[in-house]
Amino acid sequence: MRDREADVAAIVAASEGSNADDEHDPEGATIAFERAQVDALARHALAHLEEVAAALRRVEDRSYGTCTVCGRPIPQERLEARPTATTHVACAG
16 A cells, blocks of 8 residues: 555656646646546545455454444345445444
């Protein structure tokens, strides 16, 4: 995960010294907007990777598939739809 964070930081750093006048470019989005999009996508991907890592830890400690709120089993259908789920639907809301 840290490698991905470094990749995003490198993208941002590479464009910081640019003298491009993106505020007046009629062709589309500004560099700042694009950078914000990349940052948001990277943060989402990193969060998902952490959810996957946490699910794998639950598999290892044999708590995978058990609701963290009430302790009851999470239905198989929910785990198939969302393998990183930590609760069943009733406790998720």
